[in-house]
Amino acid sequence: MTDQITIYGSPVSPYVRKVLAILDMKNVPFRCVPVVPFTAGEDFVKISPMRRIPVLQQGDFTLPDSTAIAHYLEETCPEPAIYPGDAQGRARVRWFEEYADDHLGRNILFNLFFQRVVRPRVLKEEPDQALIDEALDVNLPAALDYLEREVPEGGFIAGDASVADIMIGALFRNANWAGWQIDAARWPNMAAYLTRVADIPSLAKMNALGEALMGTNPREHQTIVDSQLAAA
Amino acid sequence: MTDQITIYGSPVSPYVRKVLAILDMKNVPFRCVPVVPFTAGEDFVKISPMRRIPVLQQGDFTLPDSTAIAHYLEETCPEPAIYPGDAQGRARVRWFEEYADDHLGRNILFNLFFQRVVRPRVLKEEPDQALIDEALDVNLPAALDYLEREVPEGGFIAGDASVADIMIGALFRNANWAGWQIDAARWPNMAAYLTRVADIPSLAKMNALGEALMGTNPREHQTIVDSQLAAA
Numbered sequence: 001m002t003d004q005i006t007i008y009g010s011p012v013s014p015y016v017r018k019v020l021a022i023l024d025m026k027n028v029p030f031r032c033v034p035v036v037p038f039t040a041g042e043d044f045v046k047i048s049p050m051r052r053i054p055v056l057q058q059g060d061f062t063l064p065d066s067t068a069i070a071h072y073l074e075e076t077c078p079e080p081a082i083y084p085g086d087a088q089g090r091a092r093v094r095w096f097e098e099y100a101d102d103h104l105g106r107n108i109l110f111n112l113f114f115q116r117v118v119r120p121r122v123l124k125e126e127p128d129q130a131l132i133d134e135a136l137d138v139n140l141p142a143a144l145d146y147l148e149r150e151v152p153e154g155g156f157i158a159g160d161a162s163v164a165d166i167m168i169g170a171l172f173r174n175a176n177w178a179g180w181q182i183d184a185a186r187w188p189n190m191a192a193y194l195t196r197v198a199d200i201p202s203l204a205k206m207n208a209l210g211e212a213l214m215g216t217n218p219r220e221h222q223t224i225v226d227s228q229l230a231a232a
Numbered sequence: 233m234t235d236q237i238t239i240y241g242s243p244v245s246p247y248v249r250k251v252l253a254i255l256d257m258k259n260v261p262f263r264c265v266p267v268v269p270f271t272a273g274e275d276f277v278k279i280s281p282m283r284r285i286p287v288l289q290q291g292d293f294t295l296p297d298s299t300a301i302a303h304y305l306e307e308t309c310p311e312p313a314i315y316p317g318d319a320q321g322r323a324r325v326r327w328f329e330e331y332a333d334d335h336l337g338r339n340i341l342f343n344l345f346f347q348r349v350v351r352p353r354v355l356k357e358e359p360d361q362a363l364i365d366e367a368l369d370v371n372l373p374a375a376l377d378y379l380e381r382e383v384p385e386g387g388f389i390a391g392d393a394s395v396a397d398i399m400i401g402a403l404f405r406n407a408n409w410a411g412w413q414i415d416a417a418r419w420p421n422m423a424a425y426l427t428r429v430a431d432i433p434s435l436a437k438m439n440a441l442g443e444a445l446m447g448t449n450p451r452e453h454q455t456i457v458d459s460q461l462a463a464a
Contacts, residue, residue: 049378050335061320068326075319087307088293094300103282146281 003061008044009053010034011225012213014109014170015066015101016054017206021166022070024202024232026077032229034213034221038123067097070163082163089158096150096157096164100171104143108175111135116178121215136180144187151193161200169197173207177214205232235293240276241285242266243457244445246341246402247298247333248286249438253398254302256434256464258309264461266445266453270355299329302395314395321390328382328389328396332403336375340407343367348410353447368412376419383425393432401429405439409446437464 005023007030009016016032023030035044037051048055048064056063056072063069074082083090112135115127147168151157156165172182172194184191198204209228213221237255239262241248248264255262267276269283280287280296288295288304295301306314315322344367347359379400383389388397404414404426416423430436441460445453 049331061323063323063327065327065330068323068330071326072319072323075322087304090307091293091295091300091304094303095295095297098297098300099281 003059005030006057007032008035008047008055008057010036010213010221011206011210012036012174013053013210014105014167014174015052017170017173017203017210018066018163018167019054019056019069019073020206020209021170021200021202022073022082022163024205025080025082026073028073028077032225034218034225036218039218066167067101070097074163081160082166084158084160084162092158093162093164097167100164100167103139104168104171107135107139107143108171108178108180111139112180113174113178117214140175140180144182144190147193148187148190151189153189153192156196161197165197166200166203169194169200169203170207173198173210177211235291237262238289239264240267240279240287240289242268242445242453243438243442244268244406245285245442246337246399246406247284249402249405249435249442250298250395250399251286251288251301251305252438252441253402253432253434254305254314254395256437257312257314258305260305260309264457266450266457268450271450298399299333302329306395313392314398316390316392316394324390325394325396329399332396332399335371336400336403339367339371339375340403340410340412343371344412345406345410349446372407372412376414376422379425380419380422383421385421385424386428388428393429397429398432398435401426401432401435402439405430405442409443 005028007016007019007023009019009032011017011020011032011034020030020032035053037044037048037053040051045051047057047062050064052064054064054066054069056069063072070082083093111131115129115132119125119127156162157168158164182191182194198207209225209232212224212228216224237260239248239251239255241251241264243249243252243264243266252262252264267285269276269280269285272283277283279289279294282296284296286296286298286301288301295304302314315325343363347361347364351357351359388394389400390396414423414426430439441457441464444456444460448456
């Protein structure tokens with residue numbers, strides 16, 4: 001297991017930042033190639049059949065899917081742990097990881113960030129306002145009501161900072177980039193929690209990297225990524 | 233850990249059959265309450281925030297999501313293993329489990345089975361033919377081309393029968409129920425593989441249970457499930 005790890009995927013994606021933050025926490029050396037799936041060529045489908053990012057490559061081993069990658073990193077580089085030590089705690093983290101990847105991802109990333117940021121700025125298309133409204137007026141408030149009850153008043157989802165906290169923190173940063181801010185009067189518990197997760201050092205570093213890429217020319221992204229990761 | 237496990241969810245769902253087959257393989261006693269998400273009351277959202285099945289309940293521990301449940305069962309009842317013993321093998325199984333749950337699930341379950349079976353028979357609605365055509369003419373052939381290259385000529389995705397094989401086998405059974413049959417001349421490797429996975433004893437048993445519910449009155453489902461599981 002001496003081959004270096006390469007992560008394909010732009011750190012603007014919260015799924016990519018989840019994996020980069022885990023690598024940073026575990027102090028694993030890696031390279032990041034900031035691929036964007038909708039401009040990647042047909043060759044990209046060979047390593048990512050659902051045309052998604054991130055993809056991990058290590059020697060001749062290729063692995064798509066941020067959750068499969070998170071487990072692989074936990075098993076090959078166990079310290080510090082990103083899943084709790086007990087089966088029910090791990091189950092709780094896996095559930096919130098899935099809830100974030102799927103339900104929050106669809107609303108924050110596709111309905112909000114993609115419509116408000118990617119379509120107008122990158123694809124030069126009109127956003128679909130109905131999707132934005134559905135996310136902002138219906139689905140995100142319902143999700144925040146649920147999370148407000150579930151996150152503890154201090155600390156994280158299950159003990160120490162886990163992959164679920166990292167993913168939730170990464171996703172809500174994309175919501176911020178799309179102009180959304182939490183209503184701390186309505187969801188005080190979640191507002192405090194989102195501040196705590198944003199302060200997880202490895203996630204803060206990768207959120208800063210993602211932010212450094214926003215609004216810059218994609219041709220410069222590899223240079224920005226390399227220099228920020230070397231300086232970090 | 234002496235509390236009995238209850239699985240909420242109808243065995244017509246391949247995600248429910250995946251979990252029931254795992255419980256059966258591991259010889260874990262369980263009850264199954266055949267909830268259908270689109271007719272379940274608002275209380276169901278309290279145990280399944282994405283309104284999906286299955287949900288596991290054990291004492292006061294509640295866990296939605298078939299993949300989180302599969303991991304929980306593997307960790308609390310390790311034998312026989314449903315994930316391989318090595319990290320790269322486990323990663324490969326987790327990737328195919330995700331590919332099946334997400335990509336195949338969307339096409340087979342939502343675009344094909346839901347449109348062709350659930351909408352006309354249960355909801356008394358017209359199916360969306362465009363979704364059916366997209367699944368049959370574009371997405372499923374592309375997925376079968378991919379799987380044709382990936383599955384081995386004999387055996388399973390990674391060593392012994394794993395959760396990925398169980399999920400793929402469960403999903404394609406729903407495709408059969410929606411009138412689809414594999415073109416064995418075009419995908420000979422996948423045709424042989426689908427026969428092998430359908431013969432995994434615990435999956436065969438749960439596929440038969442799902443089939444026994446098709447076309448029967450939902451009010452009779454609990455009785456059918458209880459009697460078939462008692463006889464099995």
